[in-house]
Amino acid sequence: MYSQGLIGADDKPVEDDAFIAAFQARIDAEEKIEPNDPMPEAYRKTLVRQIGQHAHSEIVGMLPEGNWITRAPTLRRKLALLAKVQDEGGHGLYLYSAAETLGVSREQMTEELLSGKAKYSSIFNYPTPTWADIGAIGWLVDGAAIMNQVPLCRCSFGPYARAMVRVCREESFHQRQGYELMMALAEGSDKQREMAQDALNRWWWPSLMMFGPHDSDSTNSDQSMQWKIKRFTNDELRQKFVDATVVQAEKIGLTIPDPDLKWNPEKNDGEGGYDFGPIDWDEFWRVVKGGGPMNRDRIAARKKAWDEGAWVREAANAFAEKQAQRADAATVAAE
Amino acid sequence: MSIETTPLWEVFIRSRNGLNHKHVGSLHAADSNLAVQSARDVYTRREEGNSIWVVRSDQIIASDPDRSGENFEPAADKIYRHPSFYDIPDDVGHM
Ligand SMILES: [Fe+2]
Ligand SMILES: [Fe+2]
Ligand SMILES: [Fe+2]
Numbered sequence: 001m002y003s004q005g006l007i008g009a010d011d012k013p014v015e016d017d018a019f020i021a022a023f024q025a026r027i028d029a030e031e032k033i034e035p036n037d038p039m040p041e042a043y044r045k046t047l048v049r050q051i052g053q054h055a056h057s058e059i060v061g062m063l064p065e066g067n068w069i070t071r072a073p074t075l076r077r078k079l080a081l082l083a084k085v086q087d088e089g090g091h092g093l094y095l096y097s098a099a100e101t102l103g104v105s106r107e108q109m110t111e112e113l114l115s116g117k118a119k120y121s122s123i124f125n126y127p128t129p130t131w132a133d134i135g136a137i138g139w140l141v142d143g144a145a146i147m148n149q150v151p152l153c154r155c156s157f158g159p160y161a162r163a164m165v166r167v168c169r170e171e172s173f174h175q176r177q178g179y180e181l182m183m184a185l186a187e188g189s190d191k192q193r194e195m196a197q198d199a200l201n202r203w204w205w206p207s208l209m210m211f212g213p214h215d216s217d218s219t220n221s222d223q224s225m226q227w228k229i230k231r232f233t234n235d236e237l238r239q240k241f242v243d244a245t246v247v248q249a250e251k252i253g254l255t256i257p258d259p260d261l262k263w264n265p266e267k268n269d270g271e272g273g274y275d276f277g278p279i280d281w282d283e284f285w286r287v288v289k290g291g292g293p294m295n296r297d298r299i300a301a302r303k304k305a306w307d308e309g310a311w312v313r314e315a316a317n318a319f320a321e322k323q324a325q326r327a328d329a330a331t332v333a334a335e
Numbered sequence: 336m337s338i339e340t341t342p343l344w345e346v347f348i349r350s351r352n353g354l355n356h357k358h359v360g361s362l363h364a365a366d367s368n369l370a371v372q373s374a375r376d377v378y379t380r381r382e383e384g385n386s387i388w389v390v391r392s393d394q395i396i397a398s399d400p401d402r403s404g405e406n407f408e409p410a411a412d413k414i415y416r417h418p419s420f421y422d423i424p425d426d427v428g429h430m
Contacts, residue, residue: 032353034386076415083416143430158353175430176421183423248427 015040027228032158035101043227046220047157048104050229055095056113056120060298062088064128065137073131080177081134087170094163101159114303122284123210125292132185132192132199138178140200140207140245146171147241148211151231160229179248186252193253200249201257208276209284211238217281243273343392344370346377348384356388364389 023040026033033039062085069085072078096106112118123141128134149171152164185196212234215221224230232240249256260277267273286292341363347356359378364370370389379387398406414420423430 032351034349034352036386037352079413079415080421083413087416161353162355173416173418173421176418176423177415179423179427179430180421244428248430251424251427 014042024226027156027226030228031156032161033156034158042223043157043229044102046224046227046229047160048099048102050224051095051099051102051160052104052109052112053119053121055092055099055109056118057124058088058092058095059113060120060124060302061141062092063298063301064124064126064294065134067128068131068134071131072134077134077181080173084138084174084177087174090170091167094166095160098157098159098163110306114299114306116290116299119288121210122287122292123206124298125287125294126202126206127294130195130199132182132195133203135178135181135185135196136199136203138174138176139182139248140178140203141210142171142174142178143245144207144210144241146175147237147244151237154228154231156228179252182254183252186254196252197254200254204257205279205283206287208238208242208279209281209287211235211241213281213284239268239273242276243268246274341365344374344389345392345395346370346374347388347390348374348378349386350384352385356386359383361392 019038020040023038023043033043065081065085065088069078069081072081096109099109100106109118113120123144128137146168149164149168153161153168155161155164182196182199185192212218215233215235218234221230221233225233246256246261258277260275262275263272264275265272267275287295290296342365343361343363344367345361346359348359349356362370362373362377364373367389371387374387374389378384410416
């Protein structure tokens with residue numbers, strides 16, 4: 001689903017000026033960087049961290065929605081939700097593979113997620129107590145993810161950009177199924193409408209936080225923009241998201257939970273856009289650092305899956321070894 | 336007596352940075368070095384690429400054509416995996 005503004009990286013180049021200048025010239029010429037090309041160590045490290053966080057987010061992101069698969073109200077909704085969660089697992093795989101081209105191993109990344117060293121998107125540390133949360137996640141969380149991921153298709157690092165092209169193609173149904181679900185609830189009984197509004201109330205602000213800290217507080221933003229890992233700043237993407245989403249809420253009669261939300265004709269160079277209220281960054285940092293309502297559950301669920309899957313990995317390896325031995329024996333016998 | 340055969344290699348070329356390596360064909364070569372050199376000579380004489388991958392053909396595991404039905408047909412009726420399956424009014428903007 002999702003990539004957050006990179007959390008907590010501030011790598012500065014260590015190579016000599018000529019090397020950095022030559023690299024920057026390639027970036028400025030819109031050349032793509034491929035895994036075997038020379039690159040500053042800080043570029044490589046930033047990407048390992050960002051792609052890793054993105055991959056972890058796809059995987060952990062399966063948990064809040066997985067919570068409702070067995071309780072989806074109709075077969076149609078269940079099929080859609082299953083297909084979506086299945087896609088997210090695939091997104092995790094594409095991204096881990098892209099990170100592996102930079103010389104980091106899958107085992108190492110998994111270990112860093114399970115030990116709590118690696119971060120993932122703060123949004124998945126919120127609970128999904130009602131069915132409307134599934135609508136809100138598709139509409140808002142995948143919506144925010146799409147805003148982030150579309151420009152990443154033009155990221156300067158080839159394998160990441162190509163993974164994003166695949167992801168974005170698959171992502172397009174995620175938001176629609178979520179919005180359709182919200183629409184159905186919003187057009188339903190009073191109780192259903194309340195449920196939809198309640199979900200919007202709980203997911204709105206965390207969705208805005210997905211874009212990461214304000215540009216003025218973002219340590220890594222400038223370097224990432226200069227290296228064309230990112231194409232838009234956190235605040236630019238957040239503004240695009242708000243402008244697109246407010247109308248969608250209005251269309252289905254739901255209210256964005258922000259008393260400061262106001263149309264401002266001056267915004268976006270005179271094209272107009274919405275002003276919105278202050279974001280609670282204390283909450284954001286609390287959740288990123290492990291203090292969200294579901295952080296512990298999410299990691300515990302991943303650890304459980306990893307531990308309980310150990311015998312499957314062992315059995316598969318043992319079987320492969322046995323097959324190889326048999327093949328060897330057969331070759332010897334034939335000679 | 337059996338005839339000594341030179342191994343077959345599959346060749347993949349990246350036409351420019353940013354794109355995937357794409358399968359372009361195959362060739363025979365005694366080892367990986369010779370395979371890369373031959374691939375350069377055969378497949379990149381007109382600036383077709385800036386990177387070459389070679390893989391021993393016998394190292395490629397292909398799906399069984401006789402099982403195409405069971406492998407690929409199940410995707411055909413999963414129309415809910417496509418955005419057009421969902422009923423969204425046009426005027427909510429791009430989604
Ligand atoms: Fe998604
Ligand atoms: Fe994503
Ligand atoms: Fe995804």
